[in-house]
Amino acid sequence: MKADPKPEAAARKPTKILIIAGVAVLALLAGGGGAAWFFMKDDDAAPVKKERRTSRAAPPEYVTVEPFTVNLQPENGDQYLQVQFTLQVSSPEQVEVFKANMAQVRSRVLLLLSGKKASDINTVEGKRHLAGEILTALKEPFVEKGEQQDVTDVLFTSFIIQ
Numbered sequence: 001m002k003a004d005p006k007p008e009a010a011a012r013k014p015t016k017i018l019i020i021a022g023v024a025v026l027a028l029l030a031g032g033g034g035a036a037w038f039f040m041k042d043d044d045a046a047p048v049k050k051e052r053r054t055s056r057a058a059p060p061e062y063v064t065v066e067p068f069t070v071n072l073q074p075e076n077g078d079q080y081l082q083v084q085f086t087l088q089v090s091s092p093e094q095v096e097v098f099k100a101n102m103a104q105v106r107s108r109v110l111l112l113l114s115g116k117k118a119s120d121i122n123t124v125e126g127k128r129h130l131a132g133e134i135l136t137a138l139k140e141p142f143v144e145k146g147e148q149q150d151v152t153d154v155l156f157t158s159f160i161i162q
Helices: 006-054 092-099 101-112 124-137
Strands: 061-071 081-089 151-161
Touching: 006 101, 061 092, 061 101, 061 151, 081 092, 081 101, 081 124, 101 124, 124 151
Parallel strands: none
Antiparallel strands: 061 081, 081 151
């Protein structure tokens, strides 16, 4: 009689193992399906973001300004500044606006530079501050009640103090 219960117990163990294995396989499939859905959902949204970035991020345009030679405010005798810079603007239309108004550009910068002392602009920090002041001066409209200019950076290409 004792021989009969052992085959039943042996038959129950493979059934339990199959059930546990089946549940584990279903859990893995559900996890894999959930992960696939999660990653595919993000991939569908990503191209839209990339398209928006590429449409906004047009390459910058540059306007070269001819060199200036300016008398600086006296400190230790006569001192001069010779400077050349390039303006970074947002569009080809802005390039044309700056070229058409180059006399105003040069006048604004000349007035700004002639009020500086050599000690104010001789350091790297002084040059950065000067670039910011030039940027502010050139963003002002060229015509009364006109739109502000879209200039984004002032890049010095030559800077000599004598």
